[in-house]
Structure formats: C-alpha cells, structure tokens
Amino acid sequence: MGKGLVTRSTGSWYSVKSDSGDFIDCRIKGKLRMKDVRTTNPIAVGDRVEYELQYDETTKEGVTGIISAVEPRKNYIIRKASNLSRESQIIAAxxxxxxxxxxxxxxxxxxxxxxxxxxxxxxxxxxxxxxxxxxxxxxxxxxxxxxxxxxxxxxxxxxxxxxxxxxxxxxxxxxxxxxxxxxxxxxxxxxxxxxxxxxxxxxxxxxxxxxxxxxxxxxxxxxxxxxxxxxxxxxxxxTPGIRGFGVIDMGKAEIAHYFPEMFGLLDQCRFFNCTHTHEPGCAVKLAAEKGDIPATRYESYLSLISEDDSRYRS
Ligand SMILES: Nc1nc2c(ncn2[C@@H]2O[C@H](COP(=O)(O)OP(=O)(O)O)[C@@H](O)[C@H]2O)c(=O)[nH]1
Ligand SMILES: [Mg+2]
Ligand SMILES: [Zn+2]
Missing domain, CATH: 3.40.50.300 (P-loop containing nucleotide triphosphate hydrolases)
Structure with missing residues (x-):
C-alpha cells in the first residue's frame, strides 16, 4: 500500500504522485465510488489518497494502482456538474x-x-x-x-x-x-x-x-x-475551461458576509433581516451611496442576491 497526491483526473483514471515521487495511474475501488452519490467524482485533484498496486496488463509498465481511501479534506471547491444537474463536481481539494x-x-x-x-x-x-x-x-x-x-x-x-x-x-x-x-x-x-x-x-x-x-x-x-x-x-x-466555481449551499443572507467591506456594517442596519437592497436605515446602502463601498462591489452584491439560481438557498 502507498500514499500519494492526486495530480490529474480524467474521470475514470487518476494520476497519483506517490510520496516517493513516482507517478502511478490509478483507478478507484468500486465501493469508494458509492460513498457520495451527489458528486459526480468521489476524488479530485489535490486529494491525498491510499492506493494498492496491482498487476495490470493493459499498461506498458504492467502496474497500476487501486485507490482504496481518501484522506479527510482540508477544503474542496465544487461546481454544478451541468446547468440542469443537481449533482456537483468536485473541482479540486x-x-x-x-x-x-x-x-x-x-x-x-x-x-x-x-x-x-x-x-x-x-x-x-x-x-x-x-x-x-x-x-x-x-x-x-x-x-x-x-x-x-x-x-x-x-x-x-x-x-x-x-x-x-x-x-x-x-x-x-x-x-x-x-x-x-x-x-x-x-x-x-x-x-x-x-x-x-x-x-x-x-x-x-x-x-x-x-x-x-x-x-x-x-x-x-x-x-x-x-x-x-x-x-x-x-x-x-x-482549471482550464472552468470559468468559476460557486458555493452550492450558500444562503442569500450569507452573501453579504463574504464582502469584507460590508461585514463590519451588518449589525448597524435597522432591521436584523435587512437584505441591503431597499430597506430604510440600511448601513450598507448608506455606505455605498457615500462611496465607502465601491460602486462595482455593491452592484456585484445586488446581482448575486437577485440571482434566481438553484445554487442558492432562498
Ligand atoms: N501581450 C501579452 N500576451 C500574453 C500575455 N500572457 C499571455 N499572453 C497571450 O495570451 C494568449 C492566451 O494565453 P494563455 O496562457 O494560453 O491563456 P490561458 O487560457 O489563461 O491559459 C496567448 O496567445 C499568450 O501568448 C501577456 O502578459 N502579454
Ligand atoms: Mg491555458
Ligand atoms: Zn442593510
């Protein structure tokens, strides 16, 4: 058994750089595939994995690996597998x-x-x-x-x-x-x-x-x-061809928290459930009007919050 880092994946084959520096073509153990049915790929680039070597006559070297375990991730980013799909693809970990x-x-x-x-x-x-x-x-x-x-x-x-x-x-x-x-x-x-x-x-x-x-x-x-x-x-x-990644489970109320220039103002809004779009006494709107929040940033906020996208919980 060896351990290594996934550096490339094509869906069914994974390139793993072993801790001793060799690259090994690996496939995934069937059971591992089933673990998380909502993602199209159980393993992504950046994952640390355990694998077992086996003889495989389909490759020149005759040796491939079977990935048997994935180490817990520090983080990972995902995107929806397609516009219509409820499944997500892990881009990297x-x-x-x-x-x-x-x-x-x-x-x-x-x-x-x-x-x-x-x-x-x-x-x-x-x-x-x-x-x-x-x-x-x-x-x-x-x-x-x-x-x-x-x-x-x-x-x-x-x-x-x-x-x-x-x-x-x-x-x-x-x-x-x-x-x-x-x-x-x-x-x-x-x-x-x-x-x-x-x-x-x-x-x-x-x-x-x-x-x-x-x-x-x-x-x-x-x-x-x-x-x-x-x-x-x-x-x-x-990430060629991947235009961006998104947070699939981000609630609309969370979005303002991820604008650092808004974060410190949120508790100054009059209403606790302020959406910072139209409410009277909104500290964010006021800061945007004064120019303390850059105009393009506030526009981005408005655009994100008005998006009718299943990626966001409403
Ligand atoms: N003038 C100029 N052209 C660049 C620069 N960086 C990349 N390019 C050109 O832009 C095109 C796209 O670059 P590429 O590295 O393939 O972009 P990628 O799609 O983001 O990987 C190529 O024709 C590059 O030669 C730059 O700093 N200045
Ligand atoms: Mg490129
Ligand atoms: Zn507000």
Whole structure:
C-alpha cells in the first residue's frame, strides 16, 4: 500500500504522485465510488489518497494502482456538474490559496466575474489574490481602469499583482508566493494562466493560445483541473475551461458576509433581516451611496442576491 497526491483526473483514471515521487495511474475501488452519490467524482485533484498496486496488463509498465481511501479534506471547491444537474463536481481539494488571473482588456474581465470568484473563495475560507496580467498591452485607458481595480480591491484588503507573462514583468514576485503551497489558478480563457505557469518553469511547456481552448469549449468537452509542480516545489492547479466555481449551499443572507467591506456594517442596519437592497436605515446602502463601498462591489452584491439560481438557498 502507498500514499500519494492526486495530480490529474480524467474521470475514470487518476494520476497519483506517490510520496516517493513516482507517478502511478490509478483507478478507484468500486465501493469508494458509492460513498457520495451527489458528486459526480468521489476524488479530485489535490486529494491525498491510499492506493494498492496491482498487476495490470493493459499498461506498458504492467502496474497500476487501486485507490482504496481518501484522506479527510482540508477544503474542496465544487461546481454544478451541468446547468440542469443537481449533482456537483468536485473541482479540486486541499487548496492553500487561490489566484484569479484578470485582464482589464484582451479579454475584458468584468468586476462581476471577479467578485463572484472572491466571494466563493471567501465562503470556502481560501485566501484569494488578484493577478492582473498583460500589462504590456494596456493603453492609457486600460491603465486607468487598472488603477480603479487596484484601488477597489486593495482598499478591501485583497493582495494584487500586476504582471506580464509576455515581458516577464513581476512574475518573480508572484512566484515567490507559491513555494510549498497548493495554489489554485483560475480566470477566463485567454487571460494567460498557462503563459504565467510557463514563466515559473519553462520545463512545463504548457500549450498557450486562445484558439485551441475556444475550439475545446465549442466541442463541450469535459475539462478537468490539473496540478503542475514547478522545479522549486510550488504546486499549482490550473482549471482550464472552468470559468468559476460557486458555493452550492450558500444562503442569500450569507452573501453579504463574504464582502469584507460590508461585514463590519451588518449589525448597524435597522432591521436584523435587512437584505441591503431597499430597506430604510440600511448601513450598507448608506455606505455605498457615500462611496465607502465601491460602486462595482455593491452592484456585484445586488446581482448575486437577485440571482434566481438553484445554487442558492432562498
Ligand atoms: N501581450 C501579452 N500576451 C500574453 C500575455 N500572457 C499571455 N499572453 C497571450 O495570451 C494568449 C492566451 O494565453 P494563455 O496562457 O494560453 O491563456 P490561458 O487560457 O489563461 O491559459 C496567448 O496567445 C499568450 O501568448 C501577456 O502578459 N502579454
Ligand atoms: Mg491555458
Ligand atoms: Zn442593510
């Protein structure tokens, strides 16, 4: 029996890095599959597992593993398996920190997208950092937008990096945050996630370019998270094709708790069950009107709370 870390999964096969450093292709013991019927995958990238080696003539080496147990998770993130599905897919487990890669332009990342990500990370208690990439391309107008973003998110307390993968600007500062940790990298397709990873470690040789990913999305292929380890021991989970993750069981009343700039005001609202949308004596609304809460953040809040989505309990 051995122990290791799941670095990749394709649904039925899992790549496990054993504690002695070998990669072993593993499948799951049938009984394990049954444990949690509401998730489509019982094991995800980032899971620590126990496996038994067995002879398997279908592979070249003749040895594969059977995963027999999963260690308890520190955390995990999920998304609905599909729009209509009640099942959820575990995207990744045991995440130390999350990075959202943002481009002010090329492509445009909207505040609503950023905020949804930050709120989800906060709900999972995963510290999140913003990385603005492609600063080498920004026009004067893009730079103004960037300054607005930085002001908004830094004032709330989020750490921000401004980088260029193309020109290798500030990539080393970002890299220094990653040593010895499992970090989640997310963002829209084309923002430069793979390009940044290649800068961390050129040996990764990840494919870059928007076109191939567009192509993939068009085909509705299921995409899975994958963990990459850089030569200096940073473990990074890339989530290609996964636009975001959500908290499936978040109640609407909880949402304001995950906006740090609102949290301290909540007990000052006149009504204990204030939704911070229209009520008189609402401290959040007042702060938004005064500009103490950035306008885009309050808009994101209103949009999240008005969403008629089965992901939220009402
Ligand atoms: N000019 C410029 N282009 C970049 C930068 N980072 C990535 N790109 C380009 O943007 C495209 C998408 O990058 P990729 O890493 O594949 O994005 P991903 O989909 O997030 O993995 C590629 O053509 C990259 O060469 C950057 O900092 N500056
Ligand atoms: Mg990529
Ligand atoms: Zn209120």
């Amino acid at each position: 045991n995440i130390d920190q999350a990075f959202i890669i943002v481009t002010v332009n090329y492509p445009v990342t909207l505040p609503g997208f950023i905020d949804r990500y930050l709120i989800s990370a906060m709900a999972y208690r995963i510290p999140a950092t913003l990385v603005f990439n492609k600063i080498d391309l920004y026009t004067e107008k893009d730079c103004e937008k960037l300054e607005e973003y930085l002001e908004t998110y830094q004032s709330i307390g989020y750490k921000c990096f401004t980088v260029s993968a193309e020109k290798n600007i500030n990539i080393d500062l970002l890299h220094a945050e990653l040593h010895g940790k499992i970090s989640l990298f997310s963002g829209l397709s084309g923002v430069g996630k793979s390009s940044i990873l290649n800068r961390f470690d050129p040996d990764l040789k990840l494919k870059t370019g928007i076109i191939s990913e567009h192509h993939q999305q068009g085909k509705h292929t299921t995409t899975f998270a994958e963990m990459f380890e850089t030569s200096d021991g940073a473990m990074i989970i890339d």
